[in-house]
Every structure is written in structure tokens, then in C-alpha cells.
Amino acid sequence: MKSNAVLDAIVSSIEKMDRIFVYRHTNPDPDAIGTQYGLVQGLQTSFPSKTIITMDAVPTPLAWIGQSDTTVTPTADDLIVVVDCANHQRIAGAIPTDAFVIKIDHHPNNDPFGQLNWVDETYSSCAEMIYDLFASHPQQLTLKTAAATSLYAGIIGDTIRFSTPETTARTLQIAANLAALGVDVTAVSHHEMDLNPGLSKLCGYVLSQLTVDDHGLGYLILTQKVLSGFGLAYGEEDAVVSLPGSLTNVNVWLFFIETPDGKFRVHFRSKALPINAIAKEFNGGGHPLASGAFVPDLTAVKQVLQRMQAYMND
Structure with missing residues (x-):
């Protein structure tokens, strides 16, 4: 896990803002959508009075993870969180000029575009990082079944059902912890393997x-x-x-x-x-x-x- 100072700064930024917009990369995969929706769902549970919004539409094959129906537009006064996106040019959606941006990612940090960057290549997926963010601040942040399901989907998507070299004991432990929150692991696995005609x-x-x-x-x-x-x-x-x-x-x-x-x-x-x-x-x-x-x-x-x-x- 990253140093507490970075995670503390992320949580502090979230606590200060009334509106938070969560972005991800274009051409999203299960980790991008699972991380985006897992973070939003978890923050909505943790801070019910805040406005917390996912940005950009979800492709039909991944709509089982989450669907966006918002038309709210962010401003420079809002907090922007970009997950699972290595490069600024791949962010799905326009970010307001002068907005405070937090980058959370597990790809090589060749483009530290955020004012606050938490980038750690040792994680198998960005969803795994979001779990650790919540686990590091249990008094402020709460995960329930919906958010846990999204994060679990992200993890098994990026690890190809725990088969990639990036899969570690930490990955498996986090997956088990998410499953304990009520994730239907069978349903998620079937969704990940579904093939239309x-x-x-x-x-x-x-x-x-x-x-x-x-x-x-x-x-x-x-x-x-x-x-x-x-x-x-x-x-x-x-x-x-x-x-x-x-x-x-x-x-x-x-x-x-x-x-x-x-x-x-x-x-x-x-x-x-x-x-x-x-x-x-x-x-x-x-x-x-x-x-x-x-x-x-x-x-x-x-x-x-x-x-x-x-x-x-x-």
C-alpha cells in the first residue's frame, strides 16, 4: 500500500468537496469501469450528501457493471478523480481548466497529469488500489456489496481471472475480502466470460x-x-x-x-x-x-x- 500521506491527501480532498466527478480512459475495459463505478458507489455510501458522478457512457458489453445517465457538467470548482488512465489524452471526457485533479492508476507514470498522483505499478489493477484506499480509512470510507462487486469485476477483468503475472497474494486476499462483502462471484465470472453470437x-x-x-x-x-x-x-x-x-x-x-x-x-x-x-x-x-x-x-x-x-x- 502507498504511504498514508498520499492516501490521507486523497481522502482529505474528497471530504472537502461537495461535487466529485470520476473519469476513466477511453475504450474502457472491465477494470476501468469497475474502478470508476466501485469508487463512485463507495463514495456515495460514505458521503450521501455529496454529488458524486461517473463520467462518460458505458459500452454495452460492460453495462452489467454500471450505467451512467447523468447530464451534469463539472466546473473548475469541482474535484476531478481520474482512474485507470495513464495519459491525459486518453481521458474519456473533457476536464474543466483549473480543476483540481487526482490521478489514481497502476500503469507506468509517464504522464503525471494530476495535482495529486497516486500511481503504483505493483497493483494488478486499479480496482485493487481503490479497495486499499477504502481499507486505509475505514472511519471515513465504507464499501458495500454494489461497490465491492464493481471492484471485484475490475480485478478479475485485468488479471484475466487471476491468471496474469501481476496477480499476487495481495490480489487474492483483496478479492476474498470483496467476496466477503456479498459479491456474487459466480455471476461476475459468467459476465466476464459472456460471448454474444x-x-x-x-x-x-x-x-x-x-x-x-x-x-x-x-x-x-x-x-x-x-x-x-x-x-x-x-x-x-x-x-x-x-x-x-x-x-x-x-x-x-x-x-x-x-x-x-x-x-x-x-x-x-x-x-x-x-x-x-x-x-x-x-x-x-x-x-x-x-x-x-x-x-x-x-x-x-x-x-x-x-x-x-x-x-x-x-
Whole structure:
């Protein structure tokens, strides 16, 4: 857990403000939504007189975690908390100029955009950090079943059901503590594994079309035409990004996903070989075994692939 001074400062800032707006990153995953809603639900329980709001709409596949229906706009006089977002440009929604911003994140802190930053890469997920924030101040902060469920969803989402190297004894202990608050762990696990008909067909497409070279590098380009052919909206394909990791002949894999504006979102994934430095070369970043970047076109896609091939061949 981070030093009490940082956590004390976060709680003190929350206590002072009447309105708190919680943001997360664009193209959210279960940890981003689970952290965002877990924090908001926990703060609403702890401070019922305050206005505490989640920012930006939730994609349909993750609506089981939480849904936003607010139209309230923050001002510079409100407290802004940004969770699970490494870079300012990836924040979902506009932040008022001159607002006080708290950043809570578990990715490398290359962009400390907050006035108060709590960033700790030793956590498996940002949801795990929010649990520790509440646990460190039990007199002021209270978690009940709804918030615990959101945080649990975030943890098992980012650890891929406790299978990633970032999963620690602390992770498992926190998950157990959340489960003790009434989380229906079976229901959450089923939601995390749910595949609609389009996604199930995409799974078959990924496994049949994935190219794997002699060094165990798997790669696939998913165009908007392919996604729309399966009846999927951009972002829904995130549910299958971990799928190539189940193949015994794949050590590192790249997904190049065409965005609606014709660029390509790159998912870098690895079982053991650190790949975040390669993502950083293309203005991306992330964890050693799970990173991302955006590139402008197919020429850049080819460059990323060639760079990764050279890296793995060294």
C-alpha cells in the first residue's frame, strides 16, 4: 500500500468537496469501469450528501457493471478523480481548466497529469488500489456489496481471472475480502466470460486467421468490415484480445484493430517477454506484458510488425 500521506491527501480532498466527478480512459475495459463505478458507489455510501458522478457512457458489453445517465457538467470548482488512465489524452471526457485533479492508476507514470498522483505499478489493477484506499480509512470510507462487486469485476477483468503475472497474494486476499462483502462471484465470472453470437463467431475467426511465425509471434488485423460483418461495434472485440494466449505455439501476439476513423489500435500482449518498450517506440505504453498504441495506417502496422519480429529474433 502507498504511504498514508498520499492516501490521507486523497481522502482529505474528497471530504472537502461537495461535487466529485470520476473519469476513466477511453475504450474502457472491465477494470476501468469497475474502478470508476466501485469508487463512485463507495463514495456515495460514505458521503450521501455529496454529488458524486461517473463520467462518460458505458459500452454495452460492460453495462452489467454500471450505467451512467447523468447530464451534469463539472466546473473548475469541482474535484476531478481520474482512474485507470495513464495519459491525459486518453481521458474519456473533457476536464474543466483549473480543476483540481487526482490521478489514481497502476500503469507506468509517464504522464503525471494530476495535482495529486497516486500511481503504483505493483497493483494488478486499479480496482485493487481503490479497495486499499477504502481499507486505509475505514472511519471515513465504507464499501458495500454494489461497490465491492464493481471492484471485484475490475480485478478479475485485468488479471484475466487471476491468471496474469501481476496477480499476487495481495490480489487474492483483496478479492476474498470483496467476496466477503456479498459479491456474487459466480455471476461476475459468467459476465466476464459472456460471448454474444457475434463475439463467438469472432473467436472462431481469430483462431482460424491468426498468423503465427516460427518465433511464436501471432498477429492479426481486424478491419471495420470484419467487425461489422459479425455485427460488432468498435470496442466489443476487446473481449477476445486475450484469446491467442491460450495457444501453445504463441508467445507474443499483436492485434491491429481498425478504428472508425481509419487508424489502427494496436494491442501488444505477451506471456513472458516484455513488450512495453516496443509499444513506447510507437507512442504507446503500458505494462510489460500488456500494452497498447495507435498507429495511423497499414504502413505503420507493417512497421510495428517488423519491429516486433526483429525484437523477437534478436
